[in-house]
Amino acid sequence: MNLNNMNYPLDFKFKITTLASDFNITDKNGNYVAYVRQKMFKLKEDVIVFDNENKTKELFRIQANQWIDFNASYSIKSILSGKNFGRLARKGMRSIWKSTYNVLDEADQPKFTITEDNPWVKVFDSMVGEIPIVSMFTGYFLNPSYTVKGTDGKDYFRLKKMPSMFGRRFQLDRLIDIDDEDESLVVLSLLMMVLLERARG
Template sequence: MSNFNFPLYFQFKISTFHNDFTIKDSENRTLFYVRQKLYKLKEEIMIFADESRSEQLYGIKADRWLDFNANYTITDARTNETIGKIGRKGMKSLWKANYNAFDSAGIEDYLIKEDNAWVKVGDNLLGEIPILNILTGYIFNPSYSLYDKRENVLLQLHKKPSFFGRKFTLEKLADINPEDETRLILCFMMMILLERERG
């Protein structure tokens, strides 16, 4: 799948025990339905064509147990072929989220970085204050940018003001190789699940 109609909208469901969310395009068409498997020693998510979950398109799975530096392999569920990987960039991600994106051959070709680490700090601090902590989803809204090898910003994901951090928007800022577009959207899917766990 390529030629997406940007911006794309990520919306988490709050009526389920699973970490589920839907991705829709600018015309409100469902592109993907994402479900994270719970209680797994290795992180694993499944990406379906829609909420019926009748057709799995992709899968993402960690390469090791409960490890901060795990890499996540993205596979095409229909062919079982690896189409890429994403992984946290070591200790740098403790302060500010940094993720490397790799192609099917394991070559790093893109980088996702959190734009402002202080937003995360403010969110965590306010989150510790009773009553006021319910406002964090409206006050602190991080964003993440994807860079190519020339440090051009191609995509940017913004958290929108909402309770429970439910809504995100992915905007396209520059042309992307159509062959990479789906893989990079899948990388953002995995990244946002991991970042939501961080708080």
């Protein structure tokens, strides 16, 4: 089971009308790719990926493997087939300064690395965020980006936060062609990473 409508760039757009961290993923023509819902009040991260906002069909489930997320990893499973799709793993110490994640396949073999492009953006964001009024507008000019690199050393994707007051929109571009199953694994890993990075501030 793979994600559909991967017509890039993809938009990740968070809803501001719910307490939960829900967001839509749409393609460049506005067609649904998925609807993402993070379950609230869970000790461990629990995310469901639906086919659309009506939540008519569950496609994937992403769950943390431990309570403390310093070195946590997140298993990605297909609901329809029951297959283990792969895993997203945060690189603990390295991620303190520069957010870094490994993407592993169903055999637990490393396939891709997601790395924050410029960690200084996060530093300046936290500094400016302490300034009254000015902090309201940091979402317009302090926007991090992330690059997905394969084990072959090539850059496959770039995810960037788009200017907005509430930091509610991200855009994903595919840089080179990729196998369909690997593509779905990367997009699912990135949507989990976006939830984690937003929670970190």
